[in-house]
Each structure stands twice: as structure tokens, then as C-alpha cells.
Amino acid sequence: MKPKKTEMPDKFKKKLNDEQKNIICDHGTESPFTGKWLYNKDKGVYVCAACGNPLFSSDAKYDSGTGWPSFFKVMNKKSVKLKEDNSMFMKRIEIICNKCGGHLGHVFPDGPMPSGERYCINSLALDFKKKK
Numbered sequence: 001m002k003p004k005k006t007e008m009p010d011k012f013k014k015k016l017n018d019e020q021k022n023i024i025c026d027h028g029t030e031s032p033f034t035g036k037w038l039y040n041k042d043k044g045v046y047v048c049a050a051c052g053n054p055l056f057s058s059d060a061k062y063d064s065g066t067g068w069p070s071f072f073k074v075m076n077k078k079s080v081k082l083k084e085d086n087s088m089f090m091k092r093i094e095i096i097c098n099k100c101g102g103h104l105g106h107v108f109p110d111g112p113m114p115s116g117e118r119y120c121i122n123s124l125a126l127d128f129k130k131k132k
């Protein structure tokens, strides 16, 4: 079963390049260890690449060893929507931007305590606002 494409307002889509559209609109996954934010250790806020919605604080980022930027919690409850995703013959929880509906990644139950959650996000779906 092919995942359903994201319905996103054109004003957000316009900002994205083809690689980003493949992830955010077509539910793609970037190759592991290729993302530009993977080793970013600066302090700041990760926002949605399409609409600028604040998603994750750098304080919640950790090295999961999986090859994708990983966070143990979202910035606030309104940042993202979680949705069951049964594509690729796996049961996963998809993470969607709550503002524009863009696909960000998946959440897995093997993160560090206390949340025990691992938000596995594509770098291409993120922008970074460095704290000054």
C-alpha cells in the first residue's frame, strides 16, 4: 500500500525543493547518515521546513545512532500530530506537522527515559533557528 500524499497548501509547498517535497509531501525517508542536522549540536529550535512551526528544542536532541536526527520529546503538544501508519508492512506512528500537515518522520517506543520515545525526523523536513 502506498502512503497517501500530503495535502499541503501551495504557499508552504513553494518553499520546498524537490528533495524536501519527496519527504514532506510524498512521505519519503532520507538515507541514513546523510541529513544535515544529524550532528548539529548548536542550541536552538528545530522548525518545520515548510511552514516554520517550532517542533523540537535542541535540548531534546540526542544521538540515537540510527542515522537520523532524534529527539526524546516534542516542543509542545500542539507542535505535531501523530497518526498510525501501516505502510511498508510495518505498524509505525507517523509524525505530522500540526500546522501544514507535512510528513516529518516516525516515533518509536525505544527512546531514552523518562519519555521512552524516539522521534526520528528527516533532516530535510527541518530547519534550524540558532539561539543567539
Ligand SMILES: [Zn+2]
Pocket (backbone or CB within 6 Å): 048, 049, 050, 051, 052, 053, 097, 098, 099, 100, 101, 102
Ligand atoms: Zn509544517
